[in-house]
Amino acid sequence: MFDPDRLLSIYNPDTGELAATKPVERHLADLRGCFADPAAYASALAVGNPLLYRVASVEPAAGEGDLHYGVGCLMPGKIGDEYFMTRGHLHAQRPAAEFYFGLNGEGVMLLEDETTSESLMVPLRPRHAVYVPGHTAHRTMNTGTVPLIYLGVYPARAGHDYGALAQRNFRYVVVERAGRPIMLERHPS
Numbered sequence: 246m247f248d249p250d251r252l253l254s255i256y257n258p259d260t261g262e263l264a265a266t267k268p269v270e271r272h273l274a275d276l277r278g279c280f281a282d283p284a285a286y287a288s289a290l291a292v293g294n295p296l297l298y299r300v301a302s303v304e305p306a307a308g309e310g311d312l313h314y315g316v317g318c319l320m321p322g323k324i325g326d327e328y329f330m331t332r333g334h335l336h337a338q339r340p341a342a343e344f345y346f347g348l349n350g351e352g353v354m355l356l357e358d359e360t361t362s363e364s365l366m367v368p369l370r371p372r373h374a375v376y377v378p379g380h381t382a383h384r385t386m387n388t389g390t391v392p393l394i395y396l397g398v399y400p401a402r403a404g405h406d407y408g409a410l411a412q413r414n415f416r417y418v419v420v421e422r423a424g425r426p427i428m429l430e431r432h433p434s
């Protein structure tokens with residue numbers, strides 16, 4: 246039997262939230278070790294612990310073939326010259342892909358192949374659909390001045406793995422140079 250409460254969610258374009266879902270919030274203190282400039286991170290944290298992002302997830306079912314989705318809202322700002330970003334993750338089930346669609350604001354996604362660490366920065370903004378293949382670490386950065394809001398859709402069984410990246414972080418850092426985002430190698434050889 247169809248249950249409309251389970252099958253319909255209403256997106257609020259003003260807040261970036263989905264009705265009847267409780268978003269998960271991540272603040273600056275939750276992203277210890279993610280930003281490249283530890284001094285800039287410490288001095289930002291000394292002033293306050295701002296909200297970096299919120300994700301409202303909808304999990305209607307959890308079986309084989311089911312989908313989960315979420316709306317992320319990532320605040321504008323920088324730590325040093327590195328943009329506010331999400332922690333980033335791999336899927337616990339590595340072959341699971343994900344689809345992102347920009348709803349508001351301006352940002353980029355950093356994709357990194359888990360095996361080769363080949364990396365790509367792709368724009369995430371309204372009218373842009375991004376396909377994240379399986380076995381790919383992904384992280385989102387807000388490069389604009391208003392909240393970046395986006396939809397993500399993924400297999401219900403994908404799961405999230407933050408551990409692998411907490412150890413080594415992404416190979417590239419996305420920073421602002423002359424008003425634009427560029428990728429820099431974290432540990433140039």
Ligand code: ZN
Pocket residue numbers: 334335336343383399
């Ligand atoms: Zn994902």
